[in-house]
Amino acid sequence: MKWIGALLVILTCFFTGMDYSRRLAQRPKALRLWKNALLILEAEMVYSHATVQNACENIAKQIGDPLSGFFLSVSKRLQYEKTDLYLIWEEEVDQFWTRAALSKEDKEIIKQFGKTLGQHDIIQQKKYIQLAIVHLENKHKESIEMNQRYGKVSGSLGLLSGVFIALLLL
Amino acid sequence: MEVIYSLLPDQMAKDIQNYIHSHSFTPQEIRLRINRPIEINSGSDIHWITHQRLSQQEAKYILNRISEHSIYRLEEELRQGYITIKGGHRIGISGSVIVENGSVKAIKHISSFNIRISNEVVGISKQYLPLLYDNRYMNTLVIGPPQSGKTTLLKDLARFTSSGWKELPAQKTGVVDERSEICASLNGIPQESSGLRIDVLDHCPKSEGMMMFVRSMSPEVIIVDEIGSEKDVQAILEVINAGVTIMCSVHGRSYEEIRRRPALSSLIDQKVFSRMLVLSNTCQAGEVIEVLDCDGNKIAQRGRGVY
The missing domain is CATH 3.30.450 (Beta-Lactamase)
Structure with missing residues (x-):
């Protein structure tokens, strides 16, 4: 009985560690995807003067999952709902973040960006998109560093801490 | 609505x-x-x-x-x-x-x-059409103060010149729709009720649009809304010399008032417009109170006269 319990503790810790390392590895990819999405958004807005709704629809077509789902549902809701753009954006961001391997700070950047979306003239809008991209770029660099530093360690660290706790309890 | x-x-x-x-x-x-x-x-x-x-x-x-x-x-x-x-x-x-x-x-x-609110009135220009046609449509100026229905009238004129009416032929009509009001285009496509032989340059600056039409679309009639600047006048002169009929509207209360406006007076002096329709905002929208010829002489008047 004791041994089964110890094994369970070790396994839990091991998988927690693995999950953490997986998230660390996914974050740079997700951030890069967001950056691409904003670049497309900029092109849509500044050069083809598309509405936010059309721009989101086009991004959804061009970009991979899971981000395409996010932009598609923003676009759908803009089409059918009679509410503020920011409310829709905020709700969709919240929902997206429950599944994404991204941090709270990343979320804040995207939310802040949503506040400026469609509220300014072209030049200002372009600046805000650039600003968000710069922020994301910084986060992207940081996430790569984090991944290099902790990515490989965290799996084994999980296993070791599991063994440690199990030994203490035995 | x-x-x-x-x-x-x-x-x-x-x-x-x-x-x-x-x-x-x-x-x-x-x-x-x-x-x-x-x-x-x-x-x-x-x-x-x-x-x-x-x-x-x-x-x-x-x-x-x-x-x-x-x-x-x-x-x-x-x-x-x-x-x-x-x-x-x-x-x-x-x-x-x-x-x-x-x-x-x-x-x-x-x-x-x-x-x-643009209330579409179909057929208000019908009764004046015969006055504007003599083997070909004549250059027409619609004069009226704000809210008198200038655009409504032009819209209707565009409909009839492009699809014809009774013995009047349908002619190739180009509409330079800077404010997207005449044809109410959506994504560049004019509304169903706009007429058959109609081509629209949506959101296009008037003076440039007129020249573009002359060069590329070989129109017989060009319709523009609210002219007023020197550039517009230049373009109108070009269009007329190219043998195209122009129909346009302008803000103003009367023939005399238009004549006093510096940019437009040259057009009047050169007798460019063979017909002028004067509107008033006290009547129903789009109702013409008098029709003038190129010298400002009354041809017809509301209540009596030809139509």
Whole structure:
């Protein structure tokens, strides 16, 4: 009985560690995807003067999952709902973040960006998109560093801490 | 009207709808001002909805709805001071203006909206058409003060010149629709009721549009709304010398008043327009009070005369 319990503790810790390392590895990819999405958004807005709704629809077509789902549902809701753009954006961001391997700070950047979306003239809008991209770029660099530093360690660290706790309890 | 209601906050749209329904009149303008009651004009009467006032928040909401949450698309419109929406309705705006290099760059902090409802009247120009045709359509100027139905009349003229009526032939008609009002195009495609042989340059600056048509679309009639600048006049002279008929409208109360305007006087002096239709805002929208020839002599008058 004791041994089964110890094994369970070790396994839990091991998988927690693995999950953490997986998230660390996914974050740079997700951030890069967001950056691409904003670049497309900029092109849509500044050069083809598309509405936010059309721009989101086009991004959804061009970009991979899971981000395409996010932009598609923003676009759908803009089409059918009679509410503020920011409310829709905020709700969709919240929902997206429950599944994404991204941090709270990343979320804040995207939310802040949503506040400026469609509220300014072209030049200002372009600046805000650039600003968000710069922020994301910084986060992207940081996430790569984090991944290099902790990515490989965290799996084994999980296993070791599991063994440690199990030994203490035995 | 549905298009307009969809732009307003739900409660306000409902109130306006109910009011118009219970008083049964055709609104021409809905005017919304921040912290003021809602004004509805029916041309002859002014109606007020006093229990509702437009808040700053709502004004922002309306602007967002008009632009489909994309204010960056309205740059040109905000500079001009009006926005044309689906269905050809026009929304005038005023507020505090941002100036750059001495010219208006944009309107910020919008404080009033004037929603001008375009009521489509088919056939108002029919009775004047024979007066405008003599082997070919004649160059025509529509003169009228604001709200007299100049655009409505031009819209109708465009319909009949492009699809023909009785013995009058259908001619290739080019419409330079700078404000998207004449044909109320959506994504560049004119509305169904616009006529058969119609080509539209949507949102195109008038003077350039006229020249583009002459060069590329070989039109027989060109229709433009609200001319007034030197450039427009230059373009009109070019068009006429290219053998194309021009029909256009201009702000003003009478022939004499137009004659005094510096940019336009040259057109009048050169007797460019063989027919002038004078409108008034005291009559029904689009009703012509007198028809003049190129020298300003009356050919027909409302109530008596030929038509």
